[in-house]
Amino acid sequence: MKRRDFIKSIGLTSAAGSLGLPATAAALTFGGTAPPRYLRPPGALPEEAFESTCIRCGQCGEVCPNRCIQFFDLENGTASFGTPYIIPRDQACILCMKCGDICPTNAIVPIERLMEPILEQVKMGKAVVDENLCLSFQGKTCGVCYRACPLQDVAIRTGLLEQPHVLDDCVGCGLCERSCIQLPQAIRIIPNYTHA
Protein backbone atom coordinates (compact mmCIF):
# COMPACT_ATOMS: atom_id res chain seq x y z
CA MET A 1 0.00 0.00 0.00
CA LYS A 2 1.32 3.40 -0.88
CA ARG A 3 1.71 5.93 1.86
CA ARG A 4 -0.92 8.20 0.39
CA ASP A 5 -3.42 5.35 0.25
CA PHE A 6 -2.56 4.41 3.80
CA ILE A 7 -3.20 7.94 5.05
CA LYS A 8 -6.39 8.01 3.03
CA SER A 9 -7.49 4.73 4.58
CA ILE A 10 -6.78 6.06 8.06
CA GLY A 11 -8.84 9.14 7.26
CA LEU A 12 -11.68 7.06 5.87
CA THR A 13 -11.50 4.70 8.82
CA SER A 14 -11.78 7.46 11.37
CA ALA A 15 -14.59 9.08 9.36
CA ALA A 16 -16.45 5.79 9.14
CA GLY A 17 -15.80 5.10 12.80
CA SER A 18 -17.18 8.46 13.83
CA LEU A 19 -20.27 7.74 11.78
CA GLY A 20 -20.76 4.55 13.77
CA LEU A 21 -19.88 2.14 11.01
CA PRO A 22 -17.30 -0.18 12.60
CA ALA A 23 -17.82 -2.87 9.96
CA THR A 24 -17.00 -0.43 7.19
CA ALA A 25 -13.97 0.73 9.10
CA ALA A 26 -12.71 -2.82 9.52
CA ALA A 27 -13.22 -3.55 5.85
CA LEU A 28 -11.31 -0.44 4.87
CA THR A 29 -8.35 -1.09 7.11
CA PHE A 30 -7.88 -4.83 6.65
CA GLY A 31 -8.99 -5.12 3.06
CA GLY A 32 -6.54 -2.50 1.88
CA THR A 33 -7.44 -1.38 -1.58
CA ALA A 34 -10.53 -2.96 -3.08
CA PRO A 35 -9.69 -6.41 -4.47
CA PRO A 36 -9.44 -6.55 -8.26
CA ARG A 37 -12.17 -8.34 -10.13
CA TYR A 38 -10.48 -11.64 -10.87
CA LEU A 39 -11.47 -15.19 -11.72
CA ARG A 40 -10.01 -18.41 -10.40
CA PRO A 41 -9.05 -21.10 -12.91
CA PRO A 42 -11.93 -23.29 -14.15
CA GLY A 43 -12.93 -25.93 -11.61
CA ALA A 44 -11.26 -24.15 -8.68
CA LEU A 45 -12.70 -24.83 -5.24
CA PRO A 46 -14.67 -22.07 -3.47
CA GLU A 47 -12.40 -19.20 -2.47
CA GLU A 48 -11.50 -20.11 1.13
CA ALA A 49 -11.10 -23.81 0.44
CA PHE A 50 -9.01 -22.91 -2.58
CA GLU A 51 -6.65 -20.73 -0.57
CA SER A 52 -6.06 -23.47 1.98
CA THR A 53 -5.72 -26.27 -0.56
CA CYS A 54 -3.50 -24.59 -3.16
CA ILE A 55 0.20 -25.19 -2.46
CA ARG A 56 1.38 -22.41 -4.80
CA CYS A 57 3.36 -24.70 -7.06
CA GLY A 58 2.40 -22.74 -10.16
CA GLN A 59 1.87 -25.73 -12.41
CA CYS A 60 -1.59 -24.54 -13.52
CA GLY A 61 0.06 -21.46 -15.00
CA GLU A 62 2.85 -23.48 -16.57
CA VAL A 63 0.40 -25.76 -18.33
CA CYS A 64 -1.98 -23.05 -19.54
CA PRO A 65 -1.58 -22.87 -23.34
CA ASN A 66 -3.18 -19.46 -23.40
CA ARG A 67 -1.03 -17.98 -20.64
CA CYS A 68 -4.16 -16.54 -19.06
CA ILE A 69 -3.30 -17.73 -15.54
CA GLN A 70 -1.37 -15.18 -13.55
CA PHE A 71 -0.26 -15.27 -9.92
CA PHE A 72 -0.99 -12.97 -7.03
CA ASP A 73 1.84 -11.33 -5.21
CA LEU A 74 0.83 -9.51 -2.02
CA GLU A 75 -1.59 -7.09 -3.70
CA ASN A 76 -4.63 -9.18 -2.79
CA GLY A 77 -3.58 -9.86 0.79
CA THR A 78 -1.33 -12.49 2.31
CA ALA A 79 -3.88 -15.31 2.14
CA SER A 80 -3.94 -15.35 -1.64
CA PHE A 81 -0.17 -14.93 -2.03
CA GLY A 82 1.06 -17.04 -4.94
CA THR A 83 -2.40 -18.27 -5.97
CA PRO A 84 -3.49 -18.31 -9.62
CA TYR A 85 -6.03 -15.88 -11.04
CA ILE A 86 -7.37 -14.78 -14.39
CA ILE A 87 -8.16 -11.25 -15.51
CA PRO A 88 -10.39 -12.02 -18.50
CA ARG A 89 -9.91 -8.65 -20.17
CA ASP A 90 -6.14 -9.32 -20.31
CA GLN A 91 -6.34 -12.95 -21.36
CA ALA A 92 -9.37 -15.18 -20.99
CA CYS A 93 -9.73 -18.88 -20.28
CA ILE A 94 -10.25 -21.13 -23.30
CA LEU A 95 -11.68 -23.97 -21.16
CA CYS A 96 -8.95 -26.43 -22.15
CA MET A 97 -9.15 -27.91 -18.62
CA LYS A 98 -5.44 -28.67 -18.49
CA CYS A 99 -4.95 -26.85 -15.16
CA GLY A 100 -7.35 -29.19 -13.38
CA ASP A 101 -5.57 -32.21 -14.80
CA ILE A 102 -2.17 -31.12 -13.52
CA CYS A 103 -3.16 -29.64 -10.14
CA PRO A 104 -1.56 -32.00 -7.59
CA THR A 105 -3.82 -31.12 -4.67
CA ASN A 106 -7.25 -30.99 -6.31
CA ALA A 107 -7.51 -27.27 -5.54
CA ILE A 108 -8.52 -27.13 -9.20
CA VAL A 109 -10.77 -30.12 -9.74
CA PRO A 110 -10.06 -32.12 -12.90
CA ILE A 111 -12.97 -31.80 -15.34
CA GLU A 112 -13.39 -33.66 -18.59
CA ARG A 113 -13.27 -31.40 -21.62
CA LEU A 114 -16.85 -32.10 -22.70
CA MET A 115 -19.91 -29.87 -22.79
CA GLU A 116 -21.84 -31.62 -20.01
CA PRO A 117 -19.16 -31.73 -17.29
CA ILE A 118 -18.00 -28.21 -18.09
CA LEU A 119 -21.50 -26.77 -17.83
CA GLU A 120 -22.06 -28.67 -14.63
CA GLN A 121 -18.81 -28.04 -12.78
CA VAL A 122 -17.18 -24.86 -14.08
CA LYS A 123 -18.48 -21.91 -12.12
CA MET A 124 -16.02 -19.11 -12.63
CA GLY A 125 -18.60 -16.36 -12.97
CA LYS A 126 -21.28 -15.03 -15.21
CA ALA A 127 -21.18 -12.48 -18.01
CA VAL A 128 -23.20 -9.29 -17.64
CA VAL A 129 -23.92 -6.91 -20.52
CA ASP A 130 -23.89 -3.17 -20.04
CA GLU A 131 -26.56 -2.11 -22.51
CA ASN A 132 -25.46 1.51 -22.41
CA LEU A 133 -22.02 0.58 -23.70
CA CYS A 134 -22.87 -2.34 -25.98
CA LEU A 135 -22.75 -1.34 -29.65
CA SER A 136 -25.57 -3.67 -30.63
CA PHE A 137 -27.87 -2.07 -28.09
CA GLN A 138 -26.89 1.31 -29.59
CA GLY A 139 -28.07 0.29 -33.04
CA LYS A 140 -24.69 -0.76 -34.49
CA THR A 141 -24.71 -4.48 -35.24
CA CYS A 142 -21.72 -6.15 -33.59
CA GLY A 143 -22.11 -9.68 -32.19
CA VAL A 144 -18.41 -10.19 -31.46
CA CYS A 145 -19.04 -11.56 -27.96
CA TYR A 146 -21.48 -14.11 -29.31
CA ARG A 147 -18.94 -15.27 -31.88
CA ALA A 148 -16.15 -15.49 -29.30
CA CYS A 149 -18.21 -17.62 -26.93
CA PRO A 150 -17.16 -21.29 -26.83
CA LEU A 151 -20.69 -22.22 -25.71
CA GLN A 152 -22.77 -20.40 -28.33
CA ASP A 153 -26.55 -20.59 -27.82
CA VAL A 154 -25.92 -22.36 -24.51
CA ALA A 155 -24.29 -19.53 -22.60
CA ILE A 156 -25.21 -16.61 -24.81
CA ARG A 157 -27.63 -15.99 -27.62
CA THR A 158 -28.22 -13.01 -29.88
CA GLY A 159 -31.44 -11.19 -30.57
CA LEU A 160 -32.35 -8.28 -32.78
CA LEU A 161 -29.29 -6.47 -34.23
CA GLU A 162 -27.00 -9.13 -32.66
CA GLN A 163 -27.89 -7.88 -29.19
CA PRO A 164 -26.27 -10.35 -26.73
CA HIS A 165 -28.34 -12.06 -24.04
CA VAL A 166 -26.44 -14.07 -21.47
CA LEU A 167 -28.13 -17.32 -20.45
CA ASP A 168 -27.99 -19.09 -17.10
CA ASP A 169 -25.51 -21.71 -18.30
CA CYS A 170 -22.70 -19.18 -18.78
CA VAL A 171 -19.59 -20.58 -17.00
CA GLY A 172 -17.66 -17.30 -16.97
CA CYS A 173 -14.62 -18.12 -19.11
CA GLY A 174 -14.38 -14.46 -20.16
CA LEU A 175 -13.74 -14.87 -23.87
CA CYS A 176 -16.61 -12.44 -24.58
CA GLU A 177 -15.07 -9.82 -22.32
CA ARG A 178 -11.67 -10.41 -23.92
CA SER A 179 -13.05 -9.94 -27.41
CA CYS A 180 -15.42 -7.01 -26.81
CA ILE A 181 -14.43 -4.24 -29.20
CA GLN A 182 -15.71 -1.48 -26.94
CA LEU A 183 -13.42 0.43 -24.59
CA PRO A 184 -14.23 -0.02 -21.81
CA GLN A 185 -15.72 -3.42 -22.45
CA ALA A 186 -19.50 -3.64 -22.60
CA ILE A 187 -19.63 -7.23 -21.32
CA ARG A 188 -17.95 -8.27 -18.09
CA ILE A 189 -17.62 -11.44 -16.05
CA ILE A 190 -18.92 -11.05 -12.51
CA PRO A 191 -16.97 -13.67 -10.49
CA ASN A 192 -18.86 -16.30 -8.57
CA TYR A 193 -16.72 -16.53 -5.48
CA THR A 194 -18.21 -15.15 -2.31
CA HIS A 195 -15.01 -14.33 -0.45
CA ALA A 196 -13.76 -10.81 0.43
Next chain:
Amino acid sequence: MNKTPMNPTATNKAVHKPFFLWRHLNKLRWVSLTIVFTMLVLIPFLHVYQTYLAAHTYDLLSGSEKQIYNSMEWLSSPFVTDPEDQLDALKGNTWSGTFGSLQLSDPLAVLGHLVSSQTFYWPFILTALIPVILTVFFGRFFCGWICPATFLYELNSNLGILLRKSGLHIGNRRFDRRLKYLVLAIGLAIAVATGSAAFAAIYPPAIIGREIYYAIALGGFGSGVVFFLLTLLFDLLLSRRGFCRYICPGGALYSLLGRFRLLRIKRIVESCNDCAKCTAVCEFGLDPLHDHFGQECNNCSACIAVCPTEAMTFYLSPQDIANQGPGHLGRQYKQQNTAFNPAEKMAGEN
Protein backbone atom coordinates in the same frame (compact mmCIF):
# COMPACT_ATOMS: atom_id res chain seq x y z
CA MET B 1 33.54 -58.92 8.15
CA ASN B 2 33.60 -55.30 9.19
CA LYS B 3 35.82 -56.04 12.11
CA THR B 4 39.23 -56.04 10.49
CA PRO B 5 39.25 -52.43 9.32
CA MET B 6 37.51 -51.20 12.47
CA ASN B 7 39.96 -52.91 14.81
CA PRO B 8 42.50 -50.35 15.98
CA THR B 9 45.07 -53.06 16.75
CA ALA B 10 45.18 -54.17 13.12
CA THR B 11 48.33 -53.46 11.14
CA ASN B 12 48.56 -50.56 8.74
CA LYS B 13 47.77 -52.51 5.59
CA ALA B 14 44.37 -53.49 6.98
CA VAL B 15 43.27 -49.83 7.15
CA HIS B 16 40.11 -49.41 5.16
CA LYS B 17 40.45 -47.26 2.04
CA PRO B 18 37.35 -45.49 0.74
CA PHE B 19 36.07 -46.44 -2.70
CA PHE B 20 37.99 -44.18 -5.08
CA LEU B 21 34.91 -42.67 -6.77
CA TRP B 22 33.57 -41.22 -3.52
CA ARG B 23 36.15 -38.49 -3.64
CA HIS B 24 34.58 -37.36 -6.91
CA LEU B 25 30.95 -37.49 -5.77
CA ASN B 26 31.10 -33.82 -4.87
CA LYS B 27 31.56 -32.98 -8.56
CA LEU B 28 28.62 -35.21 -9.41
CA ARG B 29 26.63 -33.29 -6.83
CA TRP B 30 27.41 -30.02 -8.59
CA VAL B 31 26.32 -31.63 -11.85
CA SER B 32 23.06 -32.64 -10.19
CA LEU B 33 22.47 -29.16 -8.75
CA THR B 34 23.23 -27.58 -12.12
CA ILE B 35 20.86 -29.92 -13.95
CA VAL B 36 18.01 -29.15 -11.55
CA PHE B 37 18.58 -25.42 -11.80
CA THR B 38 18.82 -25.57 -15.60
CA MET B 39 15.56 -27.50 -15.74
CA LEU B 40 13.89 -24.82 -13.63
CA VAL B 41 14.95 -22.27 -16.23
CA LEU B 42 14.13 -24.44 -19.24
CA ILE B 43 10.65 -25.48 -18.16
CA PRO B 44 9.25 -21.91 -18.27
CA PHE B 45 10.92 -21.33 -21.64
CA LEU B 46 9.42 -24.56 -22.96
CA HIS B 47 6.06 -23.37 -21.66
CA VAL B 48 6.44 -20.08 -23.52
CA TYR B 49 7.33 -22.07 -26.65
CA GLN B 50 4.18 -24.15 -26.18
CA THR B 51 2.04 -21.05 -25.96
CA TYR B 52 3.52 -19.74 -29.22
CA LEU B 53 2.71 -23.09 -30.81
CA ALA B 54 -0.82 -23.07 -29.45
CA ALA B 55 -1.40 -19.61 -30.88
CA HIS B 56 0.07 -20.52 -34.33
CA THR B 57 1.86 -17.24 -34.10
CA TYR B 58 5.42 -17.68 -35.40
CA ASP B 59 5.17 -14.96 -38.04
CA LEU B 60 3.95 -12.43 -35.49
CA LEU B 61 6.76 -12.99 -33.00
CA SER B 62 9.41 -10.39 -32.33
CA GLY B 63 13.07 -11.18 -32.86
CA SER B 64 13.80 -12.31 -29.31
CA GLU B 65 10.59 -14.32 -29.19
CA LYS B 66 11.60 -16.06 -32.40
CA GLN B 67 14.91 -16.89 -30.75
CA ILE B 68 13.08 -18.52 -27.85
CA TYR B 69 10.87 -20.39 -30.29
CA ASN B 70 13.77 -21.63 -32.40
CA SER B 71 16.04 -22.66 -29.55
CA MET B 72 13.27 -24.45 -27.68
CA GLU B 73 12.22 -26.20 -30.88
CA TRP B 74 15.81 -27.30 -31.36
CA LEU B 75 16.05 -28.51 -27.77
CA SER B 76 12.78 -30.40 -27.64
CA SER B 77 12.52 -31.80 -31.16
CA PRO B 78 14.71 -34.88 -30.49
CA PHE B 79 12.39 -35.91 -27.68
CA VAL B 80 8.87 -35.05 -28.74
CA THR B 81 6.90 -35.17 -31.95
CA ASP B 82 3.98 -33.05 -30.76
CA PRO B 83 5.51 -30.46 -28.43
CA GLU B 84 2.27 -28.61 -27.80
CA ASP B 85 0.84 -31.61 -25.94
CA GLN B 86 3.81 -33.77 -25.06
CA LEU B 87 5.77 -31.06 -23.28
CA ASP B 88 2.98 -30.99 -20.70
CA ALA B 89 4.71 -34.05 -19.30
CA LEU B 90 7.44 -31.87 -17.82
CA LYS B 91 6.06 -29.16 -15.54
CA GLY B 92 6.53 -27.64 -12.16
CA ASN B 93 9.50 -27.28 -9.86
CA THR B 94 11.03 -28.97 -6.84
CA TRP B 95 8.12 -27.84 -4.65
CA SER B 96 5.79 -29.96 -6.73
CA GLY B 97 6.49 -31.21 -10.20
CA THR B 98 5.22 -33.47 -12.95
CA PHE B 99 7.45 -35.86 -14.84
CA GLY B 100 5.28 -37.77 -17.27
CA SER B 101 2.78 -39.74 -15.25
CA LEU B 102 4.84 -39.33 -12.10
CA GLN B 103 4.12 -36.43 -9.77
CA LEU B 104 6.63 -35.60 -7.05
CA SER B 105 6.25 -33.12 -4.21
CA ASP B 106 8.35 -31.77 -1.44
CA PRO B 107 7.39 -33.46 1.87
CA LEU B 108 7.04 -29.96 3.33
CA ALA B 109 4.43 -29.12 0.67
CA VAL B 110 2.46 -32.20 1.66
CA LEU B 111 2.78 -31.49 5.37
CA GLY B 112 1.77 -27.86 4.87
CA HIS B 113 -1.18 -28.92 2.73
CA LEU B 114 -2.28 -31.46 5.36
CA VAL B 115 -2.40 -28.94 8.16
CA SER B 116 -3.79 -26.00 6.20
CA SER B 117 -6.55 -27.83 4.32
CA GLN B 118 -7.09 -30.44 7.03
CA THR B 119 -8.03 -33.03 4.44
CA PHE B 120 -6.34 -36.28 3.47
CA TYR B 121 -6.08 -36.20 -0.29
CA TRP B 122 -4.20 -39.43 -0.93
CA PRO B 123 -3.08 -38.81 -4.51
CA PHE B 124 -1.22 -35.73 -3.32
CA ILE B 125 0.16 -37.30 -0.15
CA LEU B 126 1.57 -40.14 -2.22
CA THR B 127 3.51 -37.70 -4.41
CA ALA B 128 5.86 -37.22 -1.45
CA LEU B 129 6.34 -40.95 -0.96
CA ILE B 130 9.46 -41.29 -3.11
CA PRO B 131 11.19 -38.24 -1.58
CA VAL B 132 10.35 -39.47 1.93
CA ILE B 133 11.70 -42.97 1.25
CA LEU B 134 14.88 -41.53 -0.26
CA THR B 135 15.24 -39.23 2.76
CA VAL B 136 14.88 -42.14 5.17
CA PHE B 137 17.75 -43.86 3.35
CA PHE B 138 19.97 -40.95 2.41
CA GLY B 139 19.09 -38.33 5.02
CA ARG B 140 18.86 -34.69 4.13
CA PHE B 141 20.12 -35.40 0.59
CA PHE B 142 17.63 -32.95 -0.98
CA CYS B 143 19.45 -30.02 0.62
CA GLY B 144 22.77 -30.97 -0.91
CA TRP B 145 21.87 -32.61 -4.18
CA ILE B 146 18.60 -31.19 -5.52
CA CYS B 147 17.60 -27.91 -3.88
CA PRO B 148 17.85 -25.03 -6.38
CA ALA B 149 18.44 -22.64 -3.50
CA THR B 150 21.47 -24.65 -2.41
CA PHE B 151 22.93 -24.05 -5.87
CA LEU B 152 22.77 -20.29 -5.27
CA TYR B 153 23.59 -20.46 -1.56
CA GLU B 154 26.78 -22.43 -2.21
CA LEU B 155 27.89 -20.02 -4.91
CA ASN B 156 27.08 -17.28 -2.40
CA SER B 157 29.17 -19.01 0.22
CA ASN B 158 32.07 -19.23 -2.25
CA LEU B 159 31.65 -15.50 -2.82
CA GLY B 160 31.93 -15.10 0.94
CA ILE B 161 35.28 -16.91 0.85
CA LEU B 162 36.46 -14.54 -1.88
CA LEU B 163 35.38 -11.57 0.20
CA ARG B 164 37.26 -12.95 3.19
CA LYS B 165 40.37 -13.49 1.10
CA SER B 166 40.18 -9.94 -0.16
CA GLY B 167 40.34 -8.74 3.40
CA LEU B 168 36.73 -7.96 4.24
CA HIS B 169 35.68 -8.92 7.72
CA ILE B 170 32.34 -10.61 7.18
CA GLY B 171 30.52 -12.20 10.04
CA ASN B 172 30.27 -15.90 10.70
CA ARG B 173 27.86 -16.07 13.56
CA ARG B 174 26.54 -19.33 14.84
CA PHE B 175 23.08 -19.76 16.22
CA ASP B 176 21.29 -22.65 17.79
CA ARG B 177 20.69 -25.29 15.16
CA ARG B 178 17.36 -26.17 16.75
CA LEU B 179 15.97 -22.79 15.69
CA LYS B 180 14.77 -24.28 12.42
CA TYR B 181 12.61 -26.84 14.19
CA LEU B 182 10.98 -23.93 15.94
CA VAL B 183 10.43 -22.26 12.56
CA LEU B 184 8.85 -25.48 11.31
CA ALA B 185 6.57 -25.66 14.35
CA ILE B 186 5.57 -21.99 14.10
CA GLY B 187 4.92 -22.36 10.37
CA LEU B 188 2.66 -25.34 11.00
CA ALA B 189 0.83 -23.40 13.70
CA ILE B 190 0.32 -20.45 11.33
CA ALA B 191 -0.90 -22.82 8.61
CA VAL B 192 -3.44 -24.31 11.02
CA ALA B 193 -4.57 -20.93 12.28
CA THR B 194 -4.90 -19.13 8.95
CA GLY B 195 -5.65 -22.11 6.71
CA SER B 196 -3.09 -20.88 4.22
CA ALA B 197 0.13 -22.34 2.87
CA ALA B 198 2.60 -20.39 4.98
CA PHE B 199 5.73 -22.34 4.01
CA ALA B 200 5.51 -21.62 0.30
CA ALA B 201 6.16 -17.96 1.08
CA ILE B 202 9.44 -18.46 2.93
CA TYR B 203 10.82 -21.75 1.64
CA PRO B 204 13.66 -20.85 -0.77
CA PRO B 205 13.34 -23.75 -3.26
CA ALA B 206 9.62 -23.03 -3.62
CA ILE B 207 10.36 -19.32 -4.01
CA ILE B 208 13.00 -19.92 -6.66
CA GLY B 209 10.84 -22.31 -8.65
CA ARG B 210 8.01 -19.78 -8.70
CA GLU B 211 10.09 -16.69 -9.28
CA ILE B 212 12.03 -18.12 -12.22
CA TYR B 213 8.71 -18.93 -13.84
CA TYR B 214 7.34 -15.45 -13.10
CA ALA B 215 10.44 -13.81 -14.51
CA ILE B 216 10.51 -15.80 -17.73
CA ALA B 217 6.85 -16.35 -18.55
CA LEU B 218 5.06 -13.53 -16.78
CA GLY B 219 7.62 -10.80 -17.25
CA GLY B 220 8.85 -9.91 -13.79
CA PHE B 221 9.94 -11.14 -10.39
CA GLY B 222 7.51 -11.12 -7.47
CA SER B 223 8.21 -10.12 -3.89
CA GLY B 224 9.52 -13.60 -3.07
CA VAL B 225 12.77 -12.67 -4.74
CA VAL B 226 13.24 -9.83 -2.24
CA PHE B 227 12.98 -12.30 0.60
CA PHE B 228 15.44 -14.61 -1.12
CA LEU B 229 17.94 -11.80 -1.68
CA LEU B 230 17.68 -10.95 2.00
CA THR B 231 18.56 -14.53 2.91
CA LEU B 232 21.52 -14.35 0.52
CA LEU B 233 22.74 -11.21 2.26
CA PHE B 234 22.20 -12.81 5.67
CA ASP B 235 24.29 -15.78 4.58
CA LEU B 236 26.98 -13.65 3.01
CA LEU B 237 27.44 -11.00 5.67
CA LEU B 238 26.20 -12.44 8.94
CA SER B 239 26.27 -16.18 9.06
CA ARG B 240 27.68 -18.63 6.51
CA ARG B 241 24.86 -20.78 5.10
CA GLY B 242 22.83 -19.41 8.01
CA PHE B 243 19.43 -19.86 6.42
CA CYS B 244 19.91 -23.56 5.67
CA ARG B 245 21.58 -24.25 8.99
CA TYR B 246 19.31 -22.37 11.36
CA ILE B 247 16.07 -21.27 9.71
CA CYS B 248 14.93 -23.44 6.79
CA PRO B 249 11.74 -25.32 7.77
CA GLY B 250 12.23 -27.78 4.90
CA GLY B 251 15.70 -28.57 6.15
CA ALA B 252 14.20 -29.18 9.58
CA LEU B 253 11.66 -31.62 8.17
CA TYR B 254 14.28 -33.43 6.09
CA SER B 255 16.56 -33.64 9.13
CA LEU B 256 13.80 -35.19 11.21
CA LEU B 257 12.94 -37.66 8.45
CA GLY B 258 16.60 -38.51 7.96
CA ARG B 259 17.39 -38.90 11.61
CA PHE B 260 17.93 -42.65 11.32
CA ARG B 261 19.22 -42.57 7.77
CA LEU B 262 21.15 -45.61 6.63
CA LEU B 263 23.80 -43.98 4.46
CA ARG B 264 26.25 -42.05 6.60
CA ILE B 265 29.72 -40.61 6.37
CA LYS B 266 32.31 -41.68 8.90
CA ARG B 267 35.87 -40.82 9.70
CA ILE B 268 38.43 -43.63 9.41
CA VAL B 269 40.34 -42.74 12.51
CA GLU B 270 43.38 -44.82 11.48
CA SER B 271 44.11 -42.62 8.48
CA CYS B 272 42.99 -39.26 9.92
CA ASN B 273 45.68 -36.70 10.62
CA ASP B 274 43.52 -34.14 12.46
CA CYS B 275 43.94 -31.51 9.74
CA ALA B 276 40.30 -30.33 10.28
CA LYS B 277 39.73 -29.50 6.60
CA CYS B 278 36.51 -31.50 6.77
CA THR B 279 35.15 -29.32 9.54
CA ALA B 280 36.21 -26.16 7.72
CA VAL B 281 34.59 -27.21 4.46
CA CYS B 282 31.29 -28.44 5.88
CA GLU B 283 28.58 -26.15 4.55
CA PHE B 284 26.23 -27.10 7.34
CA GLY B 285 28.69 -26.33 10.12
CA LEU B 286 28.96 -29.91 11.33
CA ASP B 287 32.11 -31.30 12.87
CA PRO B 288 33.31 -34.41 11.01
CA LEU B 289 36.68 -34.20 12.72
CA HIS B 290 35.06 -35.13 16.01
CA ASP B 291 32.55 -37.49 14.40
CA HIS B 292 29.66 -35.10 14.95
CA PHE B 293 27.44 -35.57 11.91
CA GLY B 294 24.01 -36.02 13.43
CA GLN B 295 20.72 -35.81 11.61
CA GLU B 296 21.66 -32.70 9.69
CA CYS B 297 24.38 -34.13 7.48
CA ASN B 298 23.13 -34.06 3.91
CA ASN B 299 25.72 -36.52 2.55
CA CYS B 300 27.04 -33.81 0.26
CA SER B 301 30.46 -35.55 0.41
CA ALA B 302 32.42 -32.29 0.45
CA CYS B 303 34.39 -33.61 3.43
CA ILE B 304 35.27 -36.78 1.52
CA ALA B 305 36.46 -34.72 -1.42
CA VAL B 306 38.62 -32.42 0.68
CA CYS B 307 40.27 -35.04 2.89
CA PRO B 308 43.99 -35.27 2.07
CA THR B 309 44.50 -38.68 3.68
CA GLU B 310 41.40 -40.48 2.40
CA ALA B 311 40.05 -40.80 5.89
CA MET B 312 36.35 -40.14 5.13
CA THR B 313 34.06 -42.73 3.69
CA PHE B 314 30.44 -43.80 3.40
CA TYR B 315 29.04 -46.62 5.45
CA LEU B 316 25.66 -48.13 6.21
CA SER B 317 24.31 -47.76 9.72
CA PRO B 318 21.28 -46.22 11.37
CA GLN B 319 23.46 -44.34 13.83
CA ASP B 320 26.67 -42.34 13.89
CA ILE B 321 29.66 -43.79 15.64
CA ALA B 322 30.74 -42.10 18.84
CA ASN B 323 33.75 -39.80 18.93
CA GLN B 324 36.78 -41.92 18.02
CA GLY B 325 39.30 -39.53 19.46
CA PRO B 326 42.26 -37.98 17.66
CA GLY B 327 43.30 -39.31 14.24
CA HIS B 328 46.07 -41.90 14.31
CA LEU B 329 48.25 -39.94 11.90
CA GLY B 330 47.92 -36.77 13.93
CA ARG B 331 50.41 -35.35 16.44
CA GLN B 332 48.09 -35.63 19.42
CA TYR B 333 47.54 -39.37 18.99
CA LYS B 334 51.24 -40.02 18.45
CA GLN B 335 52.16 -38.11 21.59
CA GLN B 336 49.61 -40.03 23.59
CA ASN B 337 50.79 -43.40 22.32
CA THR B 338 54.53 -42.93 22.37
CA ALA B 339 54.35 -41.97 26.04
CA PHE B 340 55.26 -45.09 28.00
CA ASN B 341 54.33 -43.83 31.38
CA PRO B 342 52.05 -41.06 32.57
CA ALA B 343 54.88 -39.04 34.04
CA GLU B 344 56.72 -38.78 30.74
CA LYS B 345 53.51 -37.95 28.95
CA MET B 346 52.83 -35.10 31.37
CA ALA B 347 56.37 -33.85 30.87
CA GLY B 348 55.98 -34.02 27.12
CA GLU B 349 52.83 -32.03 27.22
CA ASN B 350 54.39 -29.34 29.33
